[in-house]
Amino acid sequence: MESPADTADDEASVFRALADPTRRQILEDLRGGELAAGEIASRFSISAPSISRHLGVLKGARLVTERRDANRILYSLAEERLAMCVGRFLSAVCPEQIVLRHSKWRAAPEGNAR
Amino acid sequence: MESPADTADDEASVFRALADPTRRQILEDLRGGELAAGEIASRFSISAPSISRHLGVLKGARLVTERRDANRILYSLAEERLAMCVGRFLSAVCPEQIVLRHSKWRAAPEGNAR
């Protein structure tokens, strides 16, 4: 089942995940299809454990999903979630500039934490 | 003239600016038009100096512009830049999900920093 938390501090975890350039690059790399953790790590000059941590952050923000394939763990991109979370914010701030293809999210609630 | 640095570490400054919920809220607040620093600060429960720092970060990412009006400094939203920077990334990662209204940016170069 889908996790219920989808509008509130969700945005926070997504934008924090996107704050790091390595993580953004991982997402771009996953655009081509699922990749094993090691394959991802080999594209960067930082250690595998560090990449593993980045993948953990992305997974925590639910921007990627993982599945086990024998020895390896394959990661894939949660495109729609990324587009929804970021798109929701973008259309709250500059709705004139952007248009979402799938507009099936709920409008962002007015109550903001401050 | 547009500032020349517009594709490279620009994205980094924008996404780092967006990582903080207070800063995202400031951007949303500026959606209604320009606001003085003090007006912005009064909407939050944190100190004016802290808000000033947040505004500095947003200004550094060129997501807001400032203009002086006598005593006060009025900030306004750089909507298009926000849409462009975030939209460029979004369409690099999940181009199927989103569509930009003004598509007048250059395509992101292949050479990535890593």
Next chain:
DNA sequence: TAGCTATTTGGCTCATATGCTAAACATGCT
């Protein structure tokens, strides 16, 4: 100039984030 308001800057504390290496865990193979 003095005094007032608005805003930023300096200097500090505390928490979080990122990187590393070494060690643990998981899976498959012989």
Next chain:
DNA sequence: AGCATGTTTAGCATATGAGCCAAATAGCTA
């Protein structure tokens, strides 16, 4: 079982970030 491979977890060092208060700067008005 024992070993090789792939990945994560533990533990640590250092850097960055966000908050505060006090003090400095900028502009206005008397």
